[in-house]
Amino acid sequence: MPYKYITEVRGYELDSFGHVNNAVYLNYNEQARWNILKESGFLEAFLKSGMFLVVVETNIRYMRELKMFDSIEVITSLKHEAPYLIFYQEIFNKTTNVKASKAKTKTLLINSERVTQDLPPELISIIK
Amino acid sequence: MPYKYITEVRGYELDSFGHVNNAVYLNYNEQARWNILKESGFLEAFLKSGMFLVVVETNIRYMRELKMFDSIEVITSLKHEAPYLIFYQEIFNKTTNVKASKAKTKTLLINSERVTQDLPPELISIIK
Amino acid sequence: MPYKYITEVRGYELDSFGHVNNAVYLNYNEQARWNILKESGFLEAFLKSGMFLVVVETNIRYMRELKMFDSIEVITSLKHEAPYLIFYQEIFNKTTNVKASKAKTKTLLINSERVTQDLPPELISIIK
């Protein structure tokens, strides 16, 4: 079942073309990932132990512009391809009813010494 | 011949892991593209006419961390695959002497009405 | 009656000290101002006519740190001291129940030629 994160485009996120800058789409996707970690109870454990998910690759297709006050929903599905945890993320613009972007982000769990860790079994179990 | 843009990692570009946030790599790459437009003389014409290069897809591999005050060089090659102008961009960390990222960014030239334009022949001619 | 804008601290807004970077407080305050313009019906008119509120001075006292997922409320009061429209803004951390910052931001309404405009009487009337 995909995770959903809802937010709204802020005025300072627009660039000189009056639309959301391409790098900001990655910010939205990142925040959606933080939310999944929080909701699934892993965030606190990760922060305490110094472990974190590092992004090793992102592929993003920009399909539509986003404008100030657009209400957006980041829809995320996860997949485990050891050692990677992969996030498939679509940004859906609820104001205009169109898909704004589609991204695949490959992450690795590493510890505070930057050594790759196996994903905790409990984290794998939340991935369908 | 590839274009080179040199800059330095700023302190506020680090995130809570003490390294440059993944979205900021896209900022560096974008600024390198602006530099190419400026140096090749297209920036002023584009800004006047309301035309601009819109990013339709980005693929980026993150290879190494970047830290505060790291001196970085964005090395860019261009390719024309009509209607796309494609930027191949590597960020090289001159402080640590390692490649930090490798990206491919597909762009389209559009006008102020968001209609795709042919690339000006003079712009194509600068692409080897 | 003060205006209220509620949002949540995002992970990428933290800097290397693990708290929200000082410049981001200004982003939150700016977004609260955009919300007031939108809710009071001035945003569309301003965007159409090319008029906008330009910040001429900000004074901000940082009282407490903000951390990831903190729920924050920006409480804004307005004052008209011709030609200025002044925003008094406090960021209240609802997660920790403390005030995080207190700011005064002086703005001017200017048109697309950067000429100062009188505030529309309807805008003044919403200021108590």
Added chain:
Amino acid sequence: MPYKYITEVRGYELDSFGHVNNAVYLNYNEQARWNILKESGFLEAFLKSGMFLVVVETNIRYMRELKMFDSIEVITSLKHEAPYLIFYQEIFNKTTNVKASKAKTKTLLINSERVTQDLPPELISIIK
């Protein structure tokens, strides 16, 4: 003798009005402060010990717009008013030859437990 930090406005730092967003001026000033710490040899010691300068108040007057590729110089003077270290910072636009902003930023040195520290005598000695 004031410290000088030179940089250039980047395209993605512009907001929808085509000029540098007001919060970004704080980024420039922050980076100038990091440079002073680095050049004066305190940065490494601070990072190792977990000490850092936390901003407790900023007052900034925005005098002129900054545009893409403007070459800017942040001119910083320091003052010690125990327990505060105060930075007076002006952003000078070398492209247009006008002053763009004038700011006063009050900081405190704190340790990793967020306890205020006396400034090291060597740091005070660099302040004239």
